[in-house]
Amino acid sequence: MDGTMNDRIQRLIAAARAGDIYPKTVHVEYDAFDENLSDPQRIAKRLTEYMAAQPCAFSDDNELVGMVRFDGSVEGPLFPRIGHRFFAQTRDQYYCKPQENLCTFEWQHSNADFGKVINVGLVGLRAEIVAARRNYESDIHRLEFLAGLESMIRGIVNRSRQYAAECRRRAADPETAPARRAVLLRMAANCEWVPEHPARTFEEAVQCLYFCFQFQPDSIGRPDQYLLPLYERGLADGTLTRDHAKELLQELFVMIHGWTPPCSKNADKGGESHFAIGGYTLDHRCAWNDLSELILEAMMECDLVRPQVSLRWNRLTPRSVLRRVLDAERHDKNKRIAIANDEPRIADMTGRRGIPWEQAYDYITVGCNEPAFQGGISLGGNKVNIVRSLVRTLDGRRAEALECRDFDSFYTLYEQELHHDLETALNWSNRFNMLRSRDCNVLTSLFMSGCIERATSVTQGGASRALWCAVFMGSTNLIDSLAVIRQFVYEERRCTMAELISALDADWKGHEALREEILRDGRFYGNGDDFADGVAHRFYRSVAAFADGRTDFFGHPLAFGNLTGYNPHFAWFGAQTKATPDGRVAGSALLFGSGQSDGKDRSGVTSLLMSVAHMDPTGVMCGDSIFNLSVDEAVVQNDESFEKLVTLVETYFREGGLHIQLNHVSAEVLRAAKKDPDRYKSVRVRVSGFSAYFVGLKESIQDDVIARTEHKA
Amino acid sequence: MSETSTLVFDIEKFAVHDGPGIRTVVFLKGCPLRCLWCHNPESQSFEQETMAGVNGGPPETVGKAMTVEEVMASVRKDKPFYDSSDGGLTISGGEPLAHFDFTLALLAAAKAEGIHTAVETSGFAPRERIEALLPLVDLWLWDVKAPPAIHKKLIGVEAAPILDNLAFIAARGAAIVLRCPLVPGVNDSDDALAHIVNLAKNTPGVRKIDIEPYHPMGEGKSRRLGRTGYFTAPFATDADKARWREAIFGPDGCE
Numbered sequence: 001m002d003g004t005m006n007d008r009i010q011r012l013i014a015a016a017r018a019g020d021i022y023p024k025t026v027h028v029e030y031d032a033f034d035e036n037l038s039d040p041q042r043i044a045k046r047l048t049e050y051m052a053a054q055p056c057a058f059s060d061d062n063e064l065v066g067m068v069r070f071d072g073s074v075e076g077p078l079f080p081r082i083g084h085r086f087f088a089q090t091r092d093q094y095y096c097k098p099q100e101n102l103c104t105f106e107w108q109h110s111n112a113d114f115g116k117v118i119n120v121g122l123v124g125l126r127a128e129i130v131a132a133r134r135n136y137e138s139d140i141h142r143l144e145f146l147a148g149l150e151s152m153i154r155g156i157v158n159r160s161r162q163y164a165a166e167c168r169r170r171a172a173d174p175e176t177a178p179a180r181r182a183v184l185l186r187m188a189a190n191c192e193w194v195p196e197h198p199a200r201t202f203e204e205a206v207q208c209l210y211f212c213f214q215f216q217p218d219s220i221g222r223p224d225q226y227l228l229p230l231y232e233r234g235l236a237d238g239t240l241t242r243d244h245a246k247e248l249l250q251e252l253f254v255m256i257h258g259w260t261p262p263c264s265k266n267a268d269k270g271g272e273s274h275f276a277i278g279g280y281t282l283d284h285r286c287a288w289n290d291l292s293e294l295i296l297e298a299m300m301e302c303d304l305v306r307p308q309v310s311l312r313w314n315r316l317t318p319r320s321v322l323r324r325v326l327d328a329e330r331h332d333k334n335k336r337i338a339i340a341n342d343e344p345r346i347a348d349m350t351g352r353r354g355i356p357w358e359q360a361y362d363y364i365t366v367g368c369n370e371p372a373f374q375g376g377i378s379l380g381g382n383k384v385n386i387v388r389s390l391v392r393t394l395d396g397r398r399a400e401a402l403e404c405r406d407f408d409s410f411y412t413l414y415e416q417e418l419h420h421d422l423e424t425a426l427n428w429s430n431r432f433n434m435l436r437s438r439d440c441n442v443l444t445s446l447f448m449s450g451c452i453e454r455a456t457s458v459t460q461g462g463a464s465r466a467l468w469c470a471v472f473m474g475s476t477n478l479i480d481s482l483a484v485i486r487q488f489v490y491e492e493r494r495c496t497m498a499e500l501i502s503a504l505d506a507d508w509k510g511h512e513a514l515r516e517e518i519l520r521d522g523r524f525y526g527n528g529d530d531f532a533d534g535v536a537h538r539f540y541r542s543v544a545a546f547a548d549g550r551t552d553f554f555g556h557p558l559a560f561g562n563l564t565g566y567n568p569h570f571a572w573f574g575a576q577t578k579a580t581p582d583g584r585v586a587g588s589a590l591l592f593g594s595g596q597s598d599g600k601d602r603s604g605v606t607s608l609l610m611s612v613a614h615m616d617p618t619g620v621m622c623g624d625s626i627f628n629l630s631v632d633e634a635v636v637q638n639d640e641s642f643e644k645l646v647t648l649v650e651t652y653f654r655e656g657g658l659h660i661q662l663n664h665v666s667a668e669v670l671r672a673a674k675k676d677p678d679r680y681k682s683v684r685v686r687v688s689g690f691s692a693y694f695v696g697l698k699e700s701i702q703d704d705v706i707a708r709t710e711h712k713a
Numbered sequence: 714m715s716e717t718s719t720l721v722f723d724i725e726k727f728a729v730h731d732g733p734g735i736r737t738v739v740f741l742k743g744c745p746l747r748c749l750w751c752h753n754p755e756s757q758s759f760e761q762e763t764m765a766g767v768n769g770g771p772p773e774t775v776g777k778a779m780t781v782e783e784v785m786a787s788v789r790k791d792k793p794f795y796d797s798s799d800g801g802l803t804i805s806g807g808e809p810l811a812h813f814d815f816t817l818a819l820l821a822a823a824k825a826e827g828i829h830t831a832v833e834t835s836g837f838a839p840r841e842r843i844e845a846l847l848p849l850v851d852l853w854l855w856d857v858k859a860p861p862a863i864h865k866k867l868i869g870v871e872a873a874p875i876l877d878n879l880a881f882i883a884a885r886g887a888a889i890v891l892r893c894p895l896v897p898g899v900n901d902s903d904d905a906l907a908h909i910v911n912l913a914k915n916t917p918g919v920r921k922i923d924i925e926p927y928h929p930m931g932e933g934k935s936r937r938l939g940r941t942g943y944f945t946a947p948f949a950t951d952a953d954k955a956r957w958r959e960a961i962f963g964p965d966g967c968e
């Protein structure tokens with residue numbers, strides 16, 4: 001931790017970690033007459049009244065203000081859809097409840113365009129409302145929606161004025177020290193200006209962001225881009241120092257951390273509030289700048305778990321930047337940093353999905369590393385048990401499967417079931433989205449791209465920058481299972497399809513020898529072996545063929561991914577899924593992510609990375625795909641081998657890898673591995689001049705490795 | 714040439730301690746020496762062996778006959794990683810020079826594909842072999858196991874021919890890294906450390922000295938191979954390592 005961080009921020013961090021910055025809510029009784037108003041007007045009126053009744057909470061250490069919490073009595077921020085009735089109904093019915101063992105409902109991230117409100121202010125948004133009104137002169141519903149938005153602007157400005165007044169009141173208090181009084185007066189002036197007007201200084205911009213974050217507390221997008229002009233201007237004209245800018249960013253990050261209360265079950269996670277640094281500029285340059293560096297510095301000095309950040313890497317990213325970010329990562333005990341690759345994602349957006357460069361270049365990473373847009377909503381989000389399609393082929397279409405004479409005919413059969421399941425999952429997604437689209441939202445809609453112009457709530461298709469993506473649980477199980485069928489049944493003819501099927505029906509009981517043979521000799525995905533990797537290509541081509549020409553019911557092209565989010569969907573689906581040809585036993589968890597495990601990757605990390613980088617030749621997996629790589633802590637901490645790790649990651653990206661996050665093996669994992677070696681077969685450690693599977697080491701060496709690992713932490 | 718084959722007991726990817734950059738290390742099975750502390754006892758015999766399983770698991774067969782082309786198929790896949798990190802192929806063992814035909818053919822194949830090559834060796838081999846490999850080896854990882862006075866006792870052969878070979882490659886402009894396995898109380902006396910320092914000073918072409926602290930890894934493997942009477946010593950302590958570093962790299966202990 002940098003010793004230069006000032007005491008004020010240190011105190012704010014302590015308060016945030018203790019949950020003290022989390023403002024209380026005040027209950028508000030609404031006028032029953034409101035029910036006669038249109039949805040948008042009623043919601044805006046109630047939100048205005050609600051916000052006006054909430055305390056202006058900030059401490060003597062704050063120089064930024066604006067926190068407000070919503071109690072669910074009215075439609076608040078879109079993420080996490082506080083107070084949205086139909087959303088709540090959908091959630092109660094489907095959240096974490098796998099439908100047909102095929103898919104579940106998930107939350108959907110959505111991100112305000114904070115850069116825009118900083119630049120044009122609410123006055124700019126009001127001008128857009130006035131302009132939009134002319135396009136809908138006879139459309140009463142849309143006019144009502146626009147009226148709701150306009151009234152919401154008044155409510156927000158009113159709220160900022162309340163904060164200004166509170167600052168002035170405290171400044172006038174004779175007890176207030178003169179230095180603090182000057183600060184309070186500056187804070188009051190800031191709140192009188194933003195967010196109503198375009199920010200004129202870096203401080204006003206960060207104040208605007210802090211204040212508006214309350215209305216959409218998800219990703220802050222690309223702050224190193226949209227805050228850059230005011231940052232540079234401030235440094236140039238001497239009104240801003242780098243240290244002061246850092247302090248403002250730190251105060252913002254403390255608030256973001258504290259926005260998730262300590263009592264929340266997600267308090268130890270950081271998925272909400274993930275944002276991006278680096279990437280491309282509109283004119284195709286490397287976007288990394290001094291503010292990106294400052295943001296990273298500011299984060300690393302704060303012992304917080306939120307926000308989280310991804311470096312957007314691309315071909316123009318200098319190795320020094322990748323090294324800088326990985327260096328921060330290796331020292332970050334809170335594990336807030338990941339890295340995503342612009343190249344395949346932007347290529348898929350501008351190619352298959354038809355998104356123009358002018359939008360695609362500006363994508364962000366949210367949640368558990370999902371590509372998204374500022375001012376955009378993520379649709380879909382469903383978790384799909386992709387292994388079910390194979391079970392249906394082997395069970396539901398058994399007679400046909402037994403008749404197949406070669407792998408191609410079997411695969412043709414399988415592909416029909418795959419497309420059937422993808423269609424079913426898409427239908428479920430549309431059903432979830434139709435249900436939740438009955439809600440109306442006027443608060444977040446203001447900050448979403450397209451809602452004003454379309455005069456439509458973000459919940460009802462108003463957002464023009466939307467992405468649809470569903471994610472697979474078990475893709476690696478599926479690919480390995482198909483590869484085993486190809487190898488064992490059709491090419492090496494070590495067993496018949498009938499034998500394999502009876503082994504699966506019996507959950508391998510009485511067929512242990514076959515299972516052992518499969519686990520020992522199977523040519524699995526992740527070994528840089530064209531055999532299984534070829535099966536992966538074929539599978540993703542089939543997924544792409546399904547996506548081709550299809551859209552969700554709002555009209556967005558389809559993409560897929562493989563993360564699991566906060567919930568163990570992979571375990572729930574696995575619990576309901578019978579044994580699979582890859583040697584998996586009935587009921588055990590499915591795999592998620594683009595990697596491999598269970599010791600099936602035996603050819604070293606470079607082979608695994610090559611398989612992962614090349615897994616999908618179509619781009620259809622450019623949605624919410626992640627890849628966790630376990631690296632020996634000693635490799636990460638040693639400067640010489642760390643340098644090699646940097647080039648390892650860079651090469652993986654050059655080869656097309658989408659995303660990476662590193663897992664340095666912890667002492668905790670090593671201890672667990674010692675107790676339960678079967679579950680941790682693929683954990684590798686470096687002992688001295690060589691590396692080895694941890695579970696294969698003798699006990700005294702294991703203890704030494706654990707001790708050294710503990711020493712590092 | 715690409716059909717030449719030998720017993721390979723491991724191919725390690727993303728090897729970061731056996732030469733510059735990201736490397737693939739090919740371990741050949743069979744070594745003419747019998748170092749007391751050998752950490753890879755399964756690499757000594759030129760025959761396939763069976764090692765008892767770990768934690769009651771199935772036994773492992775050590776050593777698989779592979780052709781140069783089979784090894785290259787695996788090595789070649791990581792070319793992008795070598796290119797971006799200035800890495801390449803390292804042939805280790807066992808003793809690569811005891812697999813002369815294979816090593817020669819593998820090095821030639823790697824060079825033909827523009828892959829950087831390193832050979833890790835004890836240096837105990839006929840001069841003609843070393844001379845033949847010289848143009849194909851970009852970097853020699855040369856073991857310094859013990860000072861001449863106790864060499865024969867610990868390693869089983871005299872140091873003189875090995876030191877002559879080292880002088881020979883050095884005189885022909887070879888790039889060299891000295892690799893020094895140090896076992897506390899066995900080969901780390903002040904004299905032994907001074908030998909390393911002098912050797913580095915007097916041998917042109919030495920780029921670097923690697924200290925490899927002893928670990929009792931070989932013991933468990935010896936047991937699994939059914940051998941008895943294996944050598945064992947405690948782990949090197951931090952104090953041992955500090956003393957070695959100071960003696961070899963000087964007071965600030967940097968390389």
Ligand code: SF4
Pocket residue numbers: 744745746747748750751752753754756757806807808835
């Ligand atoms: S030279 Fe290497 S492989 Fe051969 S015995 Fe000595 S330590 Fe073992």
